[in-house]
Amino acid sequence: MKNRWLMRAADSIRPRVAQQETGDGETDLERLTERRVIDLAMRVAETMLTVGASVNDVTLAALHILKRYGVHPAHVDVTYTSITVSYYRGPREDPLSVTRVIQARTTDYTRLQRLAELTSRIDDGLGLDEARAQFAGISAAPHPYRRAVVTLANGGIAGGVAILLGGQPLIVLAAVFSTILITVLQHSLGKRLLPTFFTQALGALIVTGITMVMTALAKDHGWFGEVRPSIIVAAGIVVMLAGMSVVGAAQDAIDGHYVTAGARGLEVVLLTLGIVIGIAAGLRLGSRVGYGFLLSTSAPSLGSLQEQLVGVTVIAASYAVATYAGARAVLLAAAMGLIGWGFYLLGTWAQLGPAAANGLGALAGSFIAVLISRWLRVPALALTTAAIVPLVPGATIFRGLLQLIDANGAPYDMMNGASTLLAAAGVAVAIAAGVSLGAWFGRPTRDTITMAARRLRRDGAA
Numbered sequence: 525m526k527n528r529w530l531m532r533a534a535d536s537i538r539p540r541v542a543q544q545e546t547g548d549g550e551t552d553l554e555r556l557t558e559r560r561v562i563d564l565a566m567r568v569a570e571t572m573l574t575v576g577a578s579v580n581d582v583t584l585a586a587l588h589i590l591k592r593y594g595v596h597p598a599h600v601d602v603t604y605t606s607i608t609v610s611y612y613r614g615p616r617e618d619p620l621s622v623t624r625v626i627q628a629r630t631t632d633y634t635r636l637q638r639l640a641e642l643t644s645r646i647d648d649g650l651g652l653d654e655a656r657a658q659f660a661g662i663s664a665a666p667h668p669y670r671r672a673v674v675t676l677a678n679g680g681i682a683g684g685v686a687i688l689l690g691g692q693p694l695i696v697l698a699a700v701f702s703t704i705l706i707t708v709l710q711h712s713l714g715k716r717l718l719p720t721f722f723t724q725a726l727g728a729l730i731v732t733g734i735t736m737v738m739t740a741l742a743k744d745h746g747w748f749g750e751v752r753p754s755i756i757v758a759a760g761i762v763v764m765l766a767g768m769s770v771v772g773a774a775q776d777a778i779d780g781h782y783v784t785a786g787a788r789g790l791e792v793v794l795l796t797l798g799i800v801i802g803i804a805a806g807l808r809l810g811s812r813v814g815y816g817f818l819l820s821t822s823a824p825s826l827g828s829l830q831e832q833l834v835g836v837t838v839i840a841a842s843y844a845v846a847t848y849a850g851a852r853a854v855l856l857a858a859a860m861g862l863i864g865w866g867f868y869l870l871g872t873w874a875q876l877g878p879a880a881a882n883g884l885g886a887l888a889g890s891f892i893a894v895l896i897s898r899w900l901r902v903p904a905l906a907l908t909t910a911a912i913v914p915l916v917p918g919a920t921i922f923r924g925l926l927q928l929i930d931a932n933g934a935p936y937d938m939m940n941g942a943s944t945l946l947a948a949a950g951v952a953v954a955i956a957a958g959v960s961l962g963a964w965f966g967r968p969t970r971d972t973i974t975m976a977a978r979r980l981r982r983d984g985a986a
Contacts, residue, residue, distance in 0.1 A: 561652060562590070568639060573607065575639075586600045586607075604788060607624050633905065633906035634848050642658055645658075680700070681842045681913075682699040683699055687838060688831065688832055690825065691752065698734055702735075706764065728761055729805060735753045761799055773789045774953045774957075840861025844910055849906045864885040864910075865915070867884050878950075882917075886959050890911070895970050898970065925945070
């Protein structure tokens, strides 16, 4: 009796230790099912990462699939180049770990939307065999546009940048033409597995050469009009600039994925250095042959308000086409570009500073994109990206590195270059923070509106 009361007193103070289950292990059918579930989760995660999804979204999607089909506890680790799934199968079975290496990346928002719809159907109870069959169909589906359309869309991005900066029609055409050449060259050399660093340098050399030709023609022919080399170069290389990578690195760091953030940051440095080296070589070659020109390291001024709105619309819509977004998503992307830029102008008018103004535009774009994406059946990431593409600091990164190269060791000039790079980093972090906050506020707001709409429909039916 005394011992029983002592045991009850101890149980009221100390938590009970759960008894470990001792089974006979898994059957061959269970092992096969687990491997098929893990294979599906890995393939979905790999495809999502290669077509443009963030590391956080990829991790959550893989965990949802694993949990839905009973494979838990599991751990998913996503880096910039690999995906690993580890599954603990109990004390009587060996752990199961699988790794897939990311080979190539092609942003495709149409495929990303189909994958998001597949994960939703899996959450609603889709069977494993049917889920694997549907994923195979999604993977085998071709891109919605031909390669030539994507090439023209990249040229449209450059043309939009030239319009945004107040360039004349001839400068806009030069930017479009040079970017089309660069895109064709990079795609061709990419098939031959030439490292991207060298294709960046060659692309920068092309746009510098076209700018030299236009400068020479302007000197010899008065009807040619004024040529602003800074606009041609900035617009021509905007497709190659790593501005989105900077924002992606900052967002991964905010989400806690520091390994991927570091890899993206290193990629930013290497790709932008390739551009700077190509332009520096082109400028030196031009001066040798007598057709040199000066490339200003100061920030270019924007065009009129009308030119800004037209340029932003062209940039956002062209970027959506270049990333294989559907027709509806392209139209919405153009509107989202205007919304993001409008809030940026509002922040600039309120004198919030460059970083805060860009962050405000990103926050508004992300919030609205999360609200409308599910109802309109378009990927939220496509709309959010369209809103922030005109805001990304790719040109600022380029100017900072160009200032460091032109400094030739002078302390003051090197400090100017470092200051420009720090300003670009601040803008990138502000944009990433705005995107994260917009999604954080947007998801519960969207769910609340959805629940209220369902309640109204149910009350109306009653």
